[in-house]
Amino acid sequence: MRHLTVLILSILSIHFSFSQINEIGIFAGGSNFIGDVGATDYISPNQLAIGGIYKWNRSKRHSYRASVIFSELKAMDSKSDDPRRIQRDYDFSSNIMEISLGIEFTFLDFDLHSGQKVATPYLYTGISAAKHDDHYFLNGVQTPENTSSWAYGIPMALGFKASFMDHIILGIEVGARYTFSDALDGSLPNNQSNQQHRFGNINNNDWYMFSGITLTYTFGENPCYCPGN
Numbered sequence: 001m002r003h004l005t006v007l008i009l010s011i012l013s014i015h016f017s018f019s020q021i022n023e024i025g026i027f028a029g030g031s032n033f034i035g036d037v038g039a040t041d042y043i044s045p046n047q048l049a050i051g052g053i054y055k056w057n058r059s060k061r062h063s064y065r066a067s068v069i070f071s072e073l074k075a076m077d078s079k080s081d082d083p084r085r086i087q088r089d090y091d092f093s094s095n096i097m098e099i100s101l102g103i104e105f106t107f108l109d110f111d112l113h114s115g116q117k118v119a120t121p122y123l124y125t126g127i128s129a130a131k132h133d134d135h136y137f138l139n140g141v142q143t144p145e146n147t148s149s150w151a152y153g154i155p156m157a158l159g160f161k162a163s164f165m166d167h168i169i170l171g172i173e174v175g176a177r178y179t180f181s182d183a184l185d186g187s188l189p190n191n192q193s194n195q196q197h198r199f200g201n202i203n204n205n206d207w208y209m210f211s212g213i214t215l216t217y218t219f220g221e222n223p224c225y226c227p228g229n
Contacts, residue, residue: 021112022220023055023063023169029212031071036187036200037090038075040082043174045211047072051098053214060109065124069098073132073184073208092142092186094132096208098177100155102126112163112218119162128155128177130208136189136197145191151206153179161214171214179206 030045051069058064076091108120129152134145159173182188187200 021057021218023053023057023216023218025053025169025214025216027051027053027067027069027210027212027214029210031073031096031211032209033073033075033185034207034209035075035182035185036204036206037092037185038077038085039079042176043209043211045209047074049210049212053216055104055216057110057112060111061106063104063106065100065102065104065126067098067100069100069210071096071098071210075185088140090137090140090142092135092137094135094184096130096132096184098128098130098210100126100128102155110161117163119160121158121160122171122173124155124157124159124173124175126155128153128179130177130179130184132184134183134190135186136191136194137186137199138197142186145189145194147190149181149183149190151179151181151184153177153181157210159214167218169214169216169218171216173212173214175210177208177210179208182206184208 028050031047031049032044034040049069049071053067055063055065072093073096074093077085077089102125104122104124106120106122110118110120129150131148131150134147134149135142155175155177157173157175159171161169161171163169182205184206188198
């Protein structure tokens with residue numbers, strides 16, 4: 001009886017998981033860093049960012065969303081408008097892997113079953129965790145600490161998406177990530193023995209940006225957009 005109950009629940013779970021519209025696809029674009037090293041331009045991608053994205057369209061106005069994005073954060077003081085940074089002439093690069101979970105809200109109804117092409121601006125927010133290599137600056141040179149850390153943060157993205165082919169949705173977005181860390185650029189070393197090499201404004205945490213396009217494929221049965229859904 002116990003095995004039969006488990007089997008029935010499994011079948012019901014599979015049916016439910018495909019009773020909503022799903023999207024799966026890619027994100028491709030660029031990244032840039034905003035912190036104690038380099039320029040402070042908000043939208044200035046200088047490195048490739050690529051990853052995967054999944055959405056569960058819970059209603060015509062909101063979706064649950066998950067993504068994994070890989071990039072290299074790179075910043076150079078020589079690209080800054082601040083004369084003090086130009087004179088200091090620090091630069092760093094660090095590989096990053098970001099996992100993000102959250103909710104996407106659309107400004108207009110995004111009903112994929114209307115039989116018409118649909119388009120809408122949207123907002124995305126949630127939580128993020130970015131794994132990065134730890135390093136510090138020794139005599140002006142980026143020096144690895146041979147460890148890695150997670151920088152937790154809040155993603156905030158503004159985008160526009162549209163259905164332009166059967167089962168295909170194209171989107172473009174600009175997303176900022178505010179982190180609860182000041183260590184991505186090496187201004188706050190992770191190792192306590194290197195704390196004497198800290199610099200910059202320790203009251204301002206690091207930001208990074210992802211700007212690019214999303215291309216997703218939709219699948220699943222017609223959802224019932226009923227009151228309360």
